[in-house]
Amino acid sequence: MCQNHHCFIVPPHILEGLAKRGNLDCKRTLNDTYRILHKRNTALDNLLIRELIPAKGDRFIFDSQNKYEQRVLLIRKEKDPDVEDRTVNEAYDTSGFVRAYFSGIFGLNSIDNEGLDIICNVHYGQGYNNAFWDGDEMTYGDGDGVEFTNFASAIDVVAHELVHGITQFLANLEYQGQSGALNEHFSDVFGTIIKQKYLKQSITEADWLIGDTVVTEKFPGKAIRSMKSPGTANDFDAQPDHMDNYYTGMADNQGVHINSGIPNKAFYLSSIELGIDDCALIWFNTLKKLWRTAKFNDMMEISVETAQELQKQGGINPVASKVIEQSFAQVGLTQVMA
Amino acid sequence: MNYKIRIEVGFAGISKEYVGEVIMGRKEKDNLKRVLIKKIENTNPKLRDGFVYSIDLWGENFEHRMTYDESNLPESVRQWIEKTIEKSG
């Protein structure tokens, strides 16, 4: 019905409507349209040139040498032996673990499924309390040593940032409001899954915390976020665990790191019932079907549909879709009957 | 010169705000003003978890507000922010 080349002349709001009704061609076109638009707008950006170079998903770890600059000094690349700098080795190992997880479980070829090189910058800035994805690469600060420490060494932080890249290429979720909170949600979901795999923990052994190893003893809390109990990880943690407490302010791009607590809690509840592997499969396949402006209700509907499809194929727990529906209902998200 | 510096978003999603008064020499003040009134040319919509830096400056016939992200924060403004925060203790 709707061929890709026809979709380009269809206005984005119509594409969004069709994507929502399950038209994957339109969803792909919609995401491509925005990507192409952005590329056009940044034609002078040398990042485009980088994209033309064929890549194999290799790791490149750069030392920012405490400058606020990226790609300052290449310290270790794919297949290189350990180096003296422990942070470089940890960034290399954790990035490799995340890459191997997505390749082994979902057959994903690096971040973009086309072998995009995995670029990590460590020792960014001076006492820099952050880690970020910039559209092409990851950057990690050392932390100020007072409240935060060594972001590049934390498996959940590295997975979280790398998954921002995966989300960019699979669903391109807009970074504001509910779509932004979903963007954060998927990063936390795979951050916590990969952390459990890395530490060889079962779901009952796991602490379901995000960023517990990047906070110091002086930090007023045990972690950055909690999937199990959103809003309890630290004194500043304002994450709700139910739609009744949905944040409606403008801060944090309309609460992308705040309202993500709601789907995070739904994921936790689903995982406790179904196990983390079934949930990983459902969530990854859901992400592939989402689109730029998807909201919480879209996510819920698509994840239930995805679970039903996977159930039919016999690959997951036969009650998965029901469990997911109930988990979302517990956080105040229920399906609107057509 | 009065200032309010707000650093928000980031991986942790924890906002920090610094408010106070800073004494600057004329040259330093002029240099800062010159940078602050420049139009921001490059914003990066693909940035995730990057800090957002909002700066309010007022007093002495000058009132200005500017917001930067991690990809377009001028080095001189970053240095000024770091210095001012350090001084504020």
Ligand SMILES: [Zn+2]
């Ligand atoms: Zn994030």
